[in-house]
Amino acid sequence: MERRAFVRKCGMGCLGVLASSMFLPGCSGTRYVTGNIQGSFLSIKEDDFLNEDHDYLKHVVVQNDALQYPIVVFRLSTDNYKALLMKCTHQGTELQVFGDRLQCPAHGSEFTNTGSVQNGPADTELRSFPVIKELKTLKIDLS
Ligand code: FES
Numbered sequence: 001m002e003r004r005a006f007v008r009k010c011g012m013g014c015l016g017v018l019a020s021s022m023f024l025p026g027c028s029g030t031r032y033v034t035g036n037i038q039g040s041f042l043s044i045k046e047d048d049f050l051n052e053d054h055d056y057l058k059h060v061v062v063q064n065d066a067l068q069y070p071i072v073v074f075r076l077s078t079d080n081y082k083a084l085l086m087k088c089t090h091q092g093t094e095l096q097v098f099g100d101r102l103q104c105p106a107h108g109s110e111f112t113n114t115g116s117v118q119n120g121p122a123d124t125e126l127r128s129f130p131v132i133k134e135l136k137t138l139k140i141d142l143s
Helices: 003-022
Strands: 031-034 036-038 041-045 059-063 071-077 080-085 096-098 101-103 110-112 117-119 131-134 137-141
Touching: 041 059, 071 137, 080 131
Parallel strands: 031 059
Antiparallel strands: 036 041, 041 137, 059 071, 071 080, 096 101, 101 110, 110 117, 131 137
């Protein structure tokens, strides 16, 4: 392969990688944490929301092997958190988080960070869970 053709191919490859990263902002901006389950509570640390600059993230996604779907926790203010099951209410597809909203990859439903339907075909809000803050721990009530 000629040097010029090689450089052109590599350049196109780099552009492809750059373009794909631009179309996946939700993936790069989402932190996944493993929650601790004790009884009916799923617990995470408030510090799980802190980034390397000590700023608070808008949300984290909580996983645990015992959960069928992950739970996204939005930090609405210092003491106000919203925990939502990432299960689309249309046909049960796992949702994806993009900034302040959730999207369904199956048929395009969108939900707000409080679980309300923004765009159908889903017509029912997301299941939400109470969040109790105890010192630096957030306890999500799964009952
Ligand atoms: S399963 Fe989510 S919109 Fe259909």
